[in-house]
Amino acid sequence: MAGYASVEGTAMTEAKRPREPFAPWDRRALPGLFDVDETARRVGHYKWVETKLFEAMGGWVATVPELDVKMRLGTHCYHHAWHADLFNKRLPELREMKPERLTIPPNDEMVAFVEAMTEPEAPELTIEKLVGVYRVLIPHKIAAYTYHRNGTSEITDMPTVRILDFIVQDEFSDWREGEMLIQSMIETDEEVDRAAAHQARLEKLMLAAGGIAGPGSIGDPYVEVEEED
């Protein structure tokens, strides 16, 4: 069948007419901010953070008396475990055949953050538990994942982009539910202060850590300028 084919007299597509390899609306670019090793390093830290988070949420279920919070923690626990699993499966694809080797915190400050976040246990401390997750850690995860997703190559590293897209969608949804739980639990000025104080304490620890993947978690927005004499 050379040239035009026809079905009942209708003209068909010219099969051999050349097209661009990238459609006009496809603006994906080849270079990305991270090479394979740097991507693996970050993904390993992400897996470590997700693992610590789902473990803590599972542990907290027994400690919170509020029924709706108990059930949300159980549900969100699985979301973060699934994220950890996605990152775990990505690591061998990034040449790390022993994923546990890169499943590490970026620094000691991040360990200190997680210890402080998981410290509350008493049944009266549900606000602190929720604030640590939904007002501090999850916003930092969304920031780091968004930076990574927007900065990496959408061609060479599309598997990570796809993973991050699923995860960020989960994070936004969980953040919204968690924030609404916090708002519904805060009923007095004193509770506002408690929530703010705990958030500030954890934010300072996160600042010291430099973000969930350490310094550079969301890049560096400042420009180096040489001072004139």
Next chain:
Amino acid sequence: MRKIFPADALARDRRFNRQTPEERLSDPRISRPGAGNPSSSKLTPEQANGPDRARALMHGIFVGEIQALEGAGRTCWDFEEGTDVPFELKLDMARQCWDEARHCEISVALSDHMGTELGEFAENVTLYEAACNPDPVLRLTGVNRALEGLAIDVFNTMKEFGNMAGDPVLEFCEDWMLADEVTHVKMGSDWLRRLTANDKERLDKALEFQRVVDRLFSFNGFRGEDDDSPIQLTRRFRELAGFSTDEIDEIADMARETKNEAPV
């Protein structure tokens, strides 16, 4: 947050009342008519207190689901990845958390559907106590094989009750929860096999712990294979979940023994 969280510290709001299993069974609303008379102990809608017994059982399912959620959550937290348990085991437990959270939602909605208020019946924490075992293999065997196995029997019984009572909502929901429980029991069977592949002594200890828990929940012939057992032992779904015929026979025999030991 500490490792191994004791049952007496489980956090509840003020609607919940805690009782021992013996105290709970002495509740006149749920006592079997003619207890000790096996011919009248099956849960049916026609019984004078059949609907009350079904409501009590549904409330028991609800608090059991809370404890199952708490137990699975604690297994995520209590053990170290690598040294104590594999990463994948924790992932399974997190998945179970989600399932149990949905079961809480389903059973609280079904309780409402059946006209029951939260806290109307008492809670005992025997299920969660089994989830406090410091050995992850024993914990998983006690919870995922013994207690989730019991859940298979309970959900199948409630599904049949829904069918007999002409309640399609109850039947529909129980069938869905039953599917999850088969998955959880299979998780327990698979992990027991994997974690004790080269450790016969640990396998024997785990199976012994399972027997202890199974016996606890077979009290007075509560769960068994006889027509008049309130909770029917469900062979088909247990087989799907990794139980051998010998293991199911053993539970059936245990149920008959505890029934014969029961005070008349």
